[in-house]
Amino acid sequence: xxxxxxxxxxxxxMIGDEILSGRTQDKNLGFIxxxxxxxxxxxxxxxxxxxxxxxxxxxxxxxxxxxxxxxxSGGIGPxxxxxxxDSIAAAFGVPIGHHPEAMARLQAHYDxxxxxxxxxxxxxxxxxDTATLIDNPVSKAPGFQIGNVFVMAGIPSVMQAMITGIExxxxxxxxxxxxxxxxxxxxxxxxxxxxxxxxxYPQVSMGSYPYYKDGTFGANLxxxxxxxxxxAKVQNEAIEMVRALGVEPVVGDGT
Amino acid sequence: xxxxxxxxxxxxxMIGDEILSGRTQDKNLGFIxxxxxxxxxxxxxxxxxxxxxxxxxxxxxxxxxxxxxxxxSGGIGPxxxxxxxDSIAAAFGVPIGHHPEAMARLQAHYDxxxxxxxxxxxxxxxxxDTATLIDNPVSKAPGFQIGNVFVMAGIPSVMQAMITGIExxxxxxxxxxxxxxxxxxxxxxxxxxxxxxxxxYPQVSMGSYPYYKDGTFGANLxxxxxxxxxxAKVQNEAIEMVRALGVEPVVGDGT
Numbered sequence: 001x002x003x004x005x006x007x008x009x010x011x012x013x014m015i016g017d018e019i020l021s022g023r024t025q026d027k028n029l030g031f032i033x034x035x036x037x038x039x040x041x042x043x044x045x046x047x048x049x050x051x052x053x054x055x056x057x058x059x060x061x062x063x064x065x066x067x068x069x070x071x072x073s074g075g076i077g078p079x080x081x082x083x084x085x086d087s088i089a090a091a092f093g094v095p096i097g098h099h100p101e102a103m104a105r106l107q108a109h110y111d112x113x114x115x116x117x118x119x120x121x122x123x124x125x126x127x128x129d130t131a132t133l134i135d136n137p138v139s140k141a142p143g144f145q146i147g148n149v150f151v152m153a154g155i156p157s158v159m160q161a162m163i164t165g166i167e168x169x170x171x172x173x174x175x176x177x178x179x180x181x182x183x184x185x186x187x188x189x190x191x192x193x194x195x196x197x198x199x200x201y202p203q204v205s206m207g208s209y210p211y212y213k214d215g216t217f218g219a220n221l222x223x224x225x226x227x228x229x230x231x232a233k234v235q236n237e238a239i240e241m242v243r244a245l246g247v248e249p250v251v252g253d254g255t
Numbered sequence: 256x257x258x259x260x261x262x263x264x265x266x267x268x269m270i271g272d273e274i275l276s277g278r279t280q281d282k283n284l285g286f287i288x289x290x291x292x293x294x295x296x297x298x299x300x301x302x303x304x305x306x307x308x309x310x311x312x313x314x315x316x317x318x319x320x321x322x323x324x325x326x327x328s329g330g331i332g333p334x335x336x337x338x339x340x341d342s343i344a345a346a347f348g349v350p351i352g353h354h355p356e357a358m359a360r361l362q363a364h365y366d367x368x369x370x371x372x373x374x375x376x377x378x379x380x381x382x383x384d385t386a387t388l389i390d391n392p393v394s395k396a397p398g399f400q401i402g403n404v405f406v407m408a409g410i411p412s413v414m415q416a417m418i419t420g421i422e423x424x425x426x427x428x429x430x431x432x433x434x435x436x437x438x439x440x441x442x443x444x445x446x447x448x449x450x451x452x453x454x455x456y457p458q459v460s461m462g463s464y465p466y467y468k469d470g471t472f473g474a475n476l477x478x479x480x481x482x483x484x485x486x487a488k489v490q491n492e493a494i495e496m497v498r499a500l501g502v503e504p505v506v507g508d509g510t
Binding site: 016017018019020021022023024025026029030031032033034035037042043044045046047048049050051055077078079080081082115118119120121123124138139155157158176178186187188189190191192194195198205206207208209210211212217219222224254 | 272274301303310378442449472
């Protein structure tokens, strides 16, 4: 993939009633965010929207105007409730039809498996005009790219195979580097010196993530910057800061 | 809690860079959606937004106008990156200050624990004007309600204790009932008869959720309606539909 010096941003849209009902725990956002982050693309917002065309259109059009890339997952299967392709076509104001290359790939796949390529399966070849296909090495039915929007499957293994295949279509920016310094220390204690450290290094993003385990609070301090030397310097100061509070810090890579 | 005959809706906003970076897997949406669903409140949208005031304000103001309730999690701790309370005050255009009752609760808590009630900890008593407190039985620092927006902690155990405590403030609608019929059957096979069933019962929401395991595709069909008799009738027809395809269905409660 190519790289750019500017900050490159993305949004993720997860499409499906099943996440909003609590039935399914989303497993895609974490993977997409981590994978993009490693390539210098920062996820700045994520939305979960229901299987309702107007809602999908609204989210896609808002987020594609706001960020460099938008990645969607879910709703591109053969059943009546899979309305993502039609919704994306509506968002872009383009017609949708059976894409010849998508039809050919699916025809070959089903022929080889001696499975009927029925009308429902042909639905998976419906692609908005001007879109380009995204390969699906797992189950063949392709995703697609239109403008800066990448439309992928919801099944995690299929989504992961799809996004891996589009790496060379993306331009990454400077990679955000991270480290963490954790300790069994209350946030109320670390807050003041951490605030001082943040004021000293405003160009470093500093987050404190509390946890509560076995009746004790701890905090994981995460530092992020694109500057490796600066990150090392801040990490050392954070280690000293935690030690000064009488706690032995646990240093990590921020993941 | 009281109940209403109308459809009652909600949105969930998860606030925090750590979910967008992929470092933390959200565990709150599933709990909130399930808990609300059991009380007849349907989560229609969820957003993950970064620790940036304008982004929080925008999400809160959009979603509180669109749905009956908004629930937020995250960003109400004592550190500099906890900006949720200030952002909510900005969203509602009200001042924010140290809330006397919140101060009293925290003072008593820290006095009892012989811990200093320092400025950072006092930050957790900053509550927008006109808001009412939400109890925090775990670590005392309260959440708050302003208008139809409920502001809760991000730590799952604390958030769960908070939402449980506000049940009396909510009005639930007709509870959405669900059942599922699953089978080791490709979506491309089930799609056509499922579409026929959907056309026959348009008032029942029907979703097909494919899964891929050990090289085989299966589908979990989920049916949702507020009408118990209708749900039982549709479930029986779905069971027959799957059996007619030569697969023994596995019936579940839709969760």
